[in-house]
Amino acid sequence: MSIEKFKPATVYTIYIAATPEKVWQALTSAEFSQKYFFGNSVEVEIRVGGAFIVRTPDGALHISGEVFECDPPKKLTVTFNLNWPELIEKLGPTLVTYEIEPVGEVVKLTMTESHDRPLSDDILSGGRQGWPAILSSLKSLLETGRPMAIKMAPPQRMLAALRELGIKTP
Amino acid sequence: MSKPAFVYVTYIETSAEKVWQALTDGDFTERYWFGHRVTSDWTVGAAYRFANQGQPMVEGKVLVSDPPRRLVYSWDVVKEGATRERTSRVTFDLVPRGKVIKLIVTHDEIEEGGTTLRDVSAGWPMVLASLKSILETGHALDIDLAAAKELAHA
Numbered sequence: 363m364s365i366e367k368f369k370p371a372t373v374y375t376i377y378i379a380a381t382p383e384k385v386w387q388a389l390t391s392a393e394f395s396q397k398y399f400f401g402n403s404v405e406v407e408i409r410v411g412g413a414f415i416v417r418t419p420d421g422a423l424h425i426s427g428e429v430f431e432c433d434p435p436k437k438l439t440v441t442f443n444l445n446w447p448e449l450i451e452k453l454g455p456t457l458v459t460y461e462i463e464p465v466g467e468v469v470k471l472t473m474t475e476s477h478d479r480p481l482s483d484d485i486l487s488g489g490r491q492g493w494p495a496i497l498s499s500l501k502s503l504l505e506t507g508r509p510m511a512i513k514m515a516p517p518q519r520m521l522a523a524l525r526e527l528g529i530k531t532p
Numbered sequence: 533m534s535k536p537a538f539v540y541v542t543y544i545e546t547s548a549e550k551v552w553q554a555l556t557d558g559d560f561t562e563r564y565w566f567g568h569r570v571t572s573d574w575t576v577g578a579a580y581r582f583a584n585q586g587q588p589m590v591e592g593k594v595l596v597s598d599p600p601r602r603l604v605y606s607w608d609v610v611k612e613g614a615t616r617e618r619t620s621r622v623t624f625d626l627v628p629r630g631k632v633i634k635l636i637v638t639h640d641e642i643e644e645g646g647t648t649l650r651d652v653s654a655g656w657p658m659v660l661a662s663l664k665s666i667l668e669t670g671h672a673l674d675i676d677l678a679a680a681k682e683l684a685h686a
Contacts, residue, residue: 376661378661465679465683466676466679468674470683494541495543498542502664506668510543510545510632512632512634
């Protein structure tokens, strides 16, 4: 797979009072991610070609992927594929890049979700709903020591669009 | 919403009343909005202005004022040396989600092909991250604005 043909579909930038190393750790450690990522835990082998996995709170495989770019604590690019039957066949892989840049005593974290084909706003609405909540909670966790308890509705618009494409959703 | 537009969502652990105050109280905005102090009486049709150390930066009119749920104002950059583009519009929607406020900022009616979209896309994440920090921790963000500007134009 070549990541050059992927185009950004969603970009979210957030500024966090933390060091780049702390932000990197929050993005890549299972223990940390469980606190801000709706209870999901990230498991990543920190090397190009390493595995990237997200498990649900009950341990089931939720997202699986591979590390494509890895430059701690500055940049991490992974495939971020939801583990739902037929999703990848019909929509192609999802690529997520995190860029961490210091601006004074603060870190600029930019998340870019890219795809290798155009996708509808309905399909993209799931990520656009999720990322602000996940990354707002990550910021709170790093700045206050506590994650946020955000009540989120399921991403109905995206789920309906997936069902229309014949993709089975949980 | 008219395109082009910039939409940003953030979640803040606070009350809607506190977010409303943070958006409309000049003493408060000066602390987290990188020195920008806002003044207005926040009635519909009233003028508002952001100034930094007395220098006018942004001004406009209050279009909707429904505390603590919705605030809409027009947006005209009047900073010395700035290129004037068409008057754009900013909408703040404050939505309670449990113990957290979902704040949605929509900046639209932006001039096509101008620099406003680029400028506000870089600016809002800084302002709103600083707003979230001050409400949750008591401290605004000390972003190195010159460094951030360099990154944005890189």
